[in-house]
Structure formats: C-alpha cells, structure tokens
Amino acid sequence: MSINKLEGIITNRTESDVVIIGGGIIGLFCAYYLLEEGKSITVLDQGQMKDSCSYGNCGLVSPSHALPLNSPQLLLKAMIWLFQKNSPFYIKPQMDMEFLGWMMGFAFNSFNKKQLEKSMKGRASLLKDSRTLYEVIFKAHKWNCNWAPTGIHFVYSQERNFNAYKSKDSKLANLGLAAEPIIGKELFNKEPALSEHAYGSWFYKIDASVNPGKLLNELRGHLVSRGVEIKELCKVDTFKESKGRITEITTNRGVFKARDVVLATGAWTANLAKQLKLKIPVIPGKGYSITMKSPTIQPSCPIIFEENKVVVTPWKEGYRLGGTMEFSGYDTTYNEHRLQTLKNVANLYLKEPYTNEEVEDWYGWRPMTNNGLPIIDKSPVHNNLFVACGHNMLGLSMAPSTGKLITEMVIGKEKHLESDPYAFA
Structure with a gap:
C-alpha cells in the first residue's frame, strides 16, 4: 500500500x-x-x-563490512587519492575546526589497535544481528523491496591487491564471516557479467541486498x-x-x-x-549514486569494485551504481566528476556496465563517526x-x-x- x-x-x-x-x-x-x-x-x-x-544508497545488507574504515593503509591511500581527479575520495579545502578535530580523531583511531578491535566487534555484532532480523521481518511481511540473499562479490583487478585482502578476510573469519576466494575462469563462470579486467573475488555468501527506496x-x-x-x-x-x-x-x-x-x-x-x-x-560524508534501467547482461548479485570503492547493485526492475566519499560539508551541488567516476569504473569491470536510460542521479550525506x-x-x-x-x-x-x-x-x-x-x- x-x-x-x-x-x-x-x-x-x-x-x-x-x-x-x-x-x-x-x-x-x-x-x-x-x-x-x-x-x-x-x-x-x-x-x-x-x-x-x-533512499539512494546501494541497498547492501553486509555483515562483511565489519572492519572499520580506520587503518594506516587507508590514510596513505587517502593522501594519494587527494591528488587524483577521479579518485573515490575527496576533501574540499575547509578551515572548520570540528572537521579538523574529527580528522585527527580518525587518524588517531587508525593506529589504536584496541579501538580498532572494539570497532570491528561492535560493528560485526550489529551487522550480524540485523542480517538475522531482516530474515524475520521479510518472513513476517510480504514487502515488495527486492530482498535478495544472494551474497556480495568483493572484486579486484590486481593479483597483489587480491592477495593483500586475505589478512582482512582472516579477521572477519575470526568473527564467523569468512569469504570464498574465487579466481579466473571460476569467477567468470559464477559471474558472467564481469569482464576480463577482473582478477578475482572474495565472495561473502552471508551478505544480501534490497532496493532501499x-x-x-x-x-x-x-x-x-x-x-x-x-x-x-x-x-x-x-x-x-x-x-x-x-x-x-x-x-x-x-x-x-x-x-x-x-x-x-x-x-x-x-x-x-x-x-x-x-x-x-558526526560529520557528513557525501556519497553518490546513479539509478538506471537494467542492462541486458546484468550481474547476478551486488559487486563491490574494492580498489575503486564503487558498488553495482542489480534489481529485477533496475540497476544502481554508487560510491565515492566526499567530505565537503553540507554541499548541495552535484559533482559531475564523482558521477562520471562511477561509470568509468563500471566500464572497466563489466561487459555491459550501464545503460543510457537513467532514472535518477542522487547524492546523500552519510553520518560518519571517526571510529x-x-x-x-x-x-x-x-x-x-x-x-x-x-x-x-x-x-x-x-x-x-x-x-x-x-x-x-x-x-x-x-x-x-x-x-x-x-x-x-
């Protein structure tokens, strides 16, 4: 109704x-x-x-995201991304003391092993519990929202990056959230929508998705x-x-x-x-998405292109690309570079990356804490x-x-x- x-x-x-x-x-x-x-x-x-x-996110229900963003590795990547036009990360120059304090807290937590452990376990607890509750909810209510407990691929193009992710998956495995590594021909058989740009995937069977709207x-x-x-x-x-x-x-x-x-x-x-x-x-972290008609060759489940931080989510009647992180306060403008980056990344990894029948461009502010x-x-x-x-x-x-x-x-x-x-x- x-x-x-x-x-x-x-x-x-x-x-x-x-x-x-x-x-x-x-x-x-x-x-x-x-x-x-x-x-x-x-x-x-x-x-x-x-x-x-x-409303406009990619609709992932993902216990696999138990690891916090905080890490020395991400801090290093972020510094590099700042100078790349089409990077998944952007900070608008600003002399805002609250923002600067938040960033200092983020950096501190990235080197605080005790806090990282607390964050990981706390996130995992909420994520796993919510995943179970969603099953209960959708059993009780016949809601039309494209609930799909199909799993999610974390796809890499580079062998060294794929192998480096193993240490993260080991931490998740200790929480009962281990992935299945899939490489080469086996991956293309499981997900025919991927192009040969993809090297391998860490597949999290526990993950699911919905149409958030x-x-x-x-x-x-x-x-x-x-x-x-x-x-x-x-x-x-x-x-x-x-x-x-x-x-x-x-x-x-x-x-x-x-x-x-x-x-x-x-x-x-x-x-x-x-x-x-x-x-x-809490500060706003701006994210973008593009919703369009489904392509002919559509992925069978959501895919995260992990090196580029871009997500594609397929639904029965639609298709969404989303991602990027932009710290620009409550800026209300559309950054066309962010939107184009989503398409550029999809174009690398997918045989049919998107259609020209776009339904909606969207942005929203994620509520970001520094831990x-x-x-x-x-x-x-x-x-x-x-x-x-x-x-x-x-x-x-x-x-x-x-x-x-x-x-x-x-x-x-x-x-x-x-x-x-x-x-x-």
Missing part, C-alpha cells in the same frame, strides 16, 4: 508516547520495534523520503497503517526542557510532546544536538532522550538491530545485544 493511499488515516496528534526525530531507515526501524511494544509514535522528518541517505516505502506504509504519524517537512526549531527532561519540541508544523524522544537524524545530528548540550562527533561505530545510547544529559546516529555507510545494514536496541532502552527491557560499544564516549 502506498503512502498516498494512507493519508486519510493520519491524524493531527501532538502528544505521543514517543517522538522520533528523523524519518530515515534508522528512525523508521526504531518506530517499527516501538510499535511492536504498543507505543504511540510520531515521526518528525525535516525533509522527504528521497532526501534521506537511506522500496524498503522505505513498504516500512512507512506498514507504520502509518498501524497508527504511526509521520510528519514530513517538519523542521525542529527548539526544545523545551525541565528537570532533565525534554518536555516540548517546537517545529515549523507545531509543538509536539512525548514521554520519550529518539534522536535519529543521521548526518544532521551534531547540529541539532548542540541545542541539547550534547557533543556528537566507525554508531552511537546508540541514552543521553547523559536528559532522562528521556535516546540517540541513534553515526552509522557511517551502514545505516541500512544496521537499522533493525539499532531499532530493537533503542526500543529495549526506552521501555527498560533487557537488551538482546551488548550495547557498551555504542555508548557515548
């Missing part, structure tokens, strides 16, 4: 058990599990569904049909506080009250949190505020587990996962 057909169900409720600020995939899965506990819920979203980072639409429809009120184009202006509690939320669409509040505003969280005397080290871990915790300042943010590039992959954890915190239920890795520092 579409959102438009459900508009007549929506009321003008101004007081709820829980107000969730943020209508992306994290906020909506918080609503999903809170609804299961019988809570009345209002979701306030400053934009529309297409504005969220959840369709998932958001189905999830929103489910929530609204059961009484959740979603207010789009609803920008939070101020908070009223009393005795360590948020008592009112003033927006451009009125004043809202709730017993509990969940802050799930993605890359915007740090700015909003300042009003609440919270310091949240690779999200924050899922109760506010240290407010008794009734809970924060779920900073999922980096893995919001879709971590959303169900995050929503369940937040729900357990809100209602005071025993947590199904150890939540210490996601606590405020």
Whole structure:
C-alpha cells in the first residue's frame, strides 16, 4: 500500500508516547520495534523520503563490512587519492575546526589497535544481528523491496591487491564471516557479467541486498497503517526542557510532546544536538549514486569494485551504481566528476556496465563517526532522550538491530545485544 493511499488515516496528534526525530531507515526501524511494544509514535522528518541517505544508497545488507574504515593503509591511500581527479575520495579545502578535530580523531583511531578491535566487534555484532532480523521481518511481511540473499562479490583487478585482502578476510573469519576466494575462469563462470579486467573475488555468501527506496516505502506504509504519524517537512526549531527532561519540541508544523524522544537524524545530528548540550562527533560524508534501467547482461548479485570503492547493485526492475566519499560539508551541488567516476569504473569491470536510460542521479550525506561505530545510547544529559546516529555507510545494514536496541532502552527491557560499544564516549 502506498503512502498516498494512507493519508486519510493520519491524524493531527501532538502528544505521543514517543517522538522520533528523523524519518530515515534508522528512525523508521526504531518506530517499527516501538510499535511492536504498543507505543504511540510520531515521526518528525525535516525533509522527504528521497532526501534521506537511506533512499539512494546501494541497498547492501553486509555483515562483511565489519572492519572499520580506520587503518594506516587507508590514510596513505587517502593522501594519494587527494591528488587524483577521479579518485573515490575527496576533501574540499575547509578551515572548520570540528572537521579538523574529527580528522585527527580518525587518524588517531587508525593506529589504536584496541579501538580498532572494539570497532570491528561492535560493528560485526550489529551487522550480524540485523542480517538475522531482516530474515524475520521479510518472513513476517510480504514487502515488495527486492530482498535478495544472494551474497556480495568483493572484486579486484590486481593479483597483489587480491592477495593483500586475505589478512582482512582472516579477521572477519575470526568473527564467523569468512569469504570464498574465487579466481579466473571460476569467477567468470559464477559471474558472467564481469569482464576480463577482473582478477578475482572474495565472495561473502552471508551478505544480501534490497532496493532501499522500496524498503522505505513498504516500512512507512506498514507504520502509518498501524497508527504511526509521520510528519514530513517538519523542521525542529527548539526544545523545551525541565528537570532533565525534554518536555516540548517546537517545529515549523507545531509543538509536539512525548514521554520519550529518539534522536535519529543521521548526518544532521551534531547540529541539532548542540541545542541539547550534547557533543556528537558526526560529520557528513557525501556519497553518490546513479539509478538506471537494467542492462541486458546484468550481474547476478551486488559487486563491490574494492580498489575503486564503487558498488553495482542489480534489481529485477533496475540497476544502481554508487560510491565515492566526499567530505565537503553540507554541499548541495552535484559533482559531475564523482558521477562520471562511477561509470568509468563500471566500464572497466563489466561487459555491459550501464545503460543510457537513467532514472535518477542522487547524492546523500552519510553520518560518519571517526571510529566507525554508531552511537546508540541514552543521553547523559536528559532522562528521556535516546540517540541513534553515526552509522557511517551502514545505516541500512544496521537499522533493525539499532531499532530493537533503542526500543529495549526506552521501555527498560533487557537488551538482546551488548550495547557498551555504542555508548557515548
């Protein structure tokens, strides 16, 4: 059922058990599990569904991404990429102290073995749990969102890079996430869409994918049909506080009250949190995608061209290229070089890399933390505020587990996962 057909169900409720600020995939899965506990819920979203980072990503549900981005090797690559026009990484020159502090923290965490271990295990826990929860959800609901538990290829063109990845896979293997290495003819037999530019793949059978836009639409429809009120184009202006509690939320669409509040505003969280005397080290990392009609020769499952950080995801009725990381603040312009890079990389690896029937060019801001871990915790300042943010590039992959954890915190239920890795520092 579409959102438009459900508009007549929506009321003008101004007081709820829980107000969730943020209508992306994290906020909506918080609503999903809170609804299961019988809570009345209002979701306030400053934009529309297409504005969220959840909408235009490549739809990967990928426990294989347990390793954080932090590493000395990535720092070295990043320095090289800065001087390459078509690199997957770009930093816009800026004298922003918060950004510089974030980058220093990222560099420090890249050499901190204890933090790297904590980040890896914390990410793996959320990713594996969410992968299981997705299976439960899609068994319970016949949502049309192209759920495909087909695995994901990490493809390399260079033998030395392929072999170097083995050390990373060994770390994942210790977490029960080992890949199957596939080389040459065996790889082309398994994935005929690849060109001979590909040398080998590390294939993660546990990974899956969805069409994120369709998932958001189905999830929103489910929530609204059961009484959740979603207010789009609803920008939070101020908070009223009393005795360590948020008592009112003033927006451009009125004043809202709730017993509990969940802050799930993605890359915007740090700015909003300042009003609440919270310091949240999240900055925007801009990513791009191109959605088009499916080519004749389409991959059988998502492929990550690991050396170039570009992803291709096939669906029954569409095809998406995505990737790149651009630290340019909240810049709203399309960088044509970023979009062209996606096509250039696909052209190297795929027999039919893309079609000219493009449906949509898109960009969104990923909520990046400098240690690779999200924050899922109760506010240290407010008794009734809970924060779920900073999922980096893995919001879709971590959303169900995050929503369940937040729900357990809100209602005071025993947590199904150890939540210490996601606590405020």
